[in-house]
Structures are given as structure tokens and as C-alpha cells.
Amino acid sequence: MELTAPLVLALPKGRILDEVMPLVRAAGIEPEAAFDDPKSRALKFDTNIPGLSIIRVRAFDAATFVAFGAAHLGVVGNDVLREFDYDDLYSPLDLGIGYCRLSVALPNEMAQEIKAAGRTDSDGLSHVRVATKYPNITRQFYAEKGVQAEVVKLNGAMELAPALQLTPRIVDLVSTGGTLKANGLQEVDTLMEITSRLVVNRSAFKIRPKELSYWTDKFRDALASLSSKGA
Structure with a gap:
């Protein structure tokens, strides 16, 4: 041609x-x-x-x-x-x-408490601090739930943020969930399928x-x- x-x-x-x-x-x-x-x-x-x-x-x-x-x-x-x-x-x-998904993940203990209570991560919250390389999607997701998101932008090694007390939660891509599991994290909410x-x-x-x-x-x-x- x-x-x-x-x-x-x-x-x-x-x-x-x-x-x-x-x-x-x-x-x-x-x-x-x-x-x-x-x-x-x-x-x-x-x-x-x-x-x-x-x-x-x-x-x-x-x-x-x-x-x-x-x-x-x-x-x-x-x-x-x-x-x-x-x-x-x-x-x-x-x-x-x-195919993968963009998800909120928390340390195992926090995630288990939320699931045991039958609520979502944002229930009862007015403000969250979250690490992600998707600041716009993340802010919009929480804004729709009436929550203000303070975003710490990272381009990699997202799973370290909770362990090093940078942020208690992350928003990141998840495929099998193996990386989250290896770093003591669990998904608690899904922002979008990809x-x-x-x-x-x-x-x-x-x-x-x-x-x-x-x-x-x-x-x-x-x-x-x-x-x-x-x-």
C-alpha cells in the first residue's frame, strides 16, 4: 500500500x-x-x-x-x-x-477488619492518603464517594508505601494479586477493569x-x- x-x-x-x-x-x-x-x-x-x-x-x-x-x-x-x-x-x-484491574489495596489487618465489618474502604471517611501513579482516576474515584483523596504520586514500588508508612493504602494495577500477597496487602475495592x-x-x-x-x-x-x- x-x-x-x-x-x-x-x-x-x-x-x-x-x-x-x-x-x-x-x-x-x-x-x-x-x-x-x-x-x-x-x-x-x-x-x-x-x-x-x-x-x-x-x-x-x-x-x-x-x-x-x-x-x-x-x-x-x-x-x-x-x-x-x-x-x-x-x-x-x-x-x-x-487484562488487569485498577484496585485499592490495604495491609492485610486493615483489609480483614473492613471485610469482616461488611463495609468498603471509604465508608465513614472524609479524607484518605493514597499512593498511586493514577492521581486523576484516584481522586475522581474517592470524590464520587464524598471522600477527599490526598495523593502521593509514585511511578513504581507502590507496595512499599504502606510498609514504610508513606501511605496506608495504594491504588495500583493488579493481575494475579501475587505481588500484593507477597507484600502483605489485599484488594478491598476495584476502580476499573482494564x-x-x-x-x-x-x-x-x-x-x-x-x-x-x-x-x-x-x-x-x-x-x-x-x-x-x-x-
Whole structure:
């Protein structure tokens, strides 16, 4: 397919990358060999499609690259979409990968007391102190319950916050719950369920609707194909 200018696909590093690559390849996109070379420090890669390259970035940054037009399409979790709420992101397709949840967690003793009393973490509270890398979602969640959230923003090692008395509770991503258990924490509430989405820059979509619709359809077909094989 002839492209008038290079298109850029932003993919997140880590676990989601492993899950999304079968879809990328099923859509007909094969990155250059360096993409799969663990020794490569490159962040931008050519593909078998003339005029289409891939960038590999942090999950939060994938949304930013697409929202500001540095990339034209990408893969972003709906947690990131909600946290940043970029107007310039259009999300046409839920890829159904990267499932996890965003949850409130407390030390075991506090969590057990709450559960035994049959109440939620926010019952009877007017103020909470919480560590998270999702300050906007967290404040909104507690505000809807009439609770003011004092947020301590951390980008990692969230589970240390209660143990070191930084905050009594955290809001973090949970998949199996193994990390929480290993650090003496339990989930007490869920803010949202999370999957990864295909996102497109709205301005780019207006300027290049045929090309970006083409790739949206290719990912949709790839998702249907892989889903039918797994059924």
C-alpha cells in the first residue's frame, strides 16, 4: 500500500508488547530483525510495510506520542486513556489483551477488619492518603464517594508505601494479586477493569482517513481471526 508520508505505530514495552505482537503480525506488519533482538537499544524500527515504522515506548508514553501526533496510531490501556483524557485520541477497537484491574489495596489487618465489618474502604471517611501513579482516576474515584483523596504520586514500588508508612493504602494495577500477597496487602475495592485499545490520532484520522481506516480494519480482522482460532 502506497503511503504519502511515514506512519508511526506506538507500542508499549513489557507484558503488553508480548500480547500485542501476534495481533500486529496477524495484521500483516513484520518489524525488522532488531525489534526481537534483546541486545538492541533501538526504539524505532522499520517494518515490511513501506512507510510504516514502529516505536517501542513506555505504556503511558504511547498515549502521549499518539495524542500529540508524533505517532499516528498505537496501543494503549484504557487506564491510561482515562488518566490522561486526551481529546486527540480516538479509540476504535478494544483489543481484549492486557487484562488487569485498577484496585485499592490495604495491609492485610486493615483489609480483614473492613471485610469482616461488611463495609468498603471509604465508608465513614472524609479524607484518605493514597499512593498511586493514577492521581486523576484516584481522586475522581474517592470524590464520587464524598471522600477527599490526598495523593502521593509514585511511578513504581507502590507496595512499599504502606510498609514504610508513606501511605496506608495504594491504588495500583493488579493481575494475579501475587505481588500484593507477597507484600502483605489485599484488594478491598476495584476502580476499573482494564484492557488495551487501538488508538488513533484524531487529527491524523481527519487528514488520512483511508490509510488509518485501512489499519484499523486490519487490526479488527486480525483480532477476529486470532479469536476464532482460540475458540
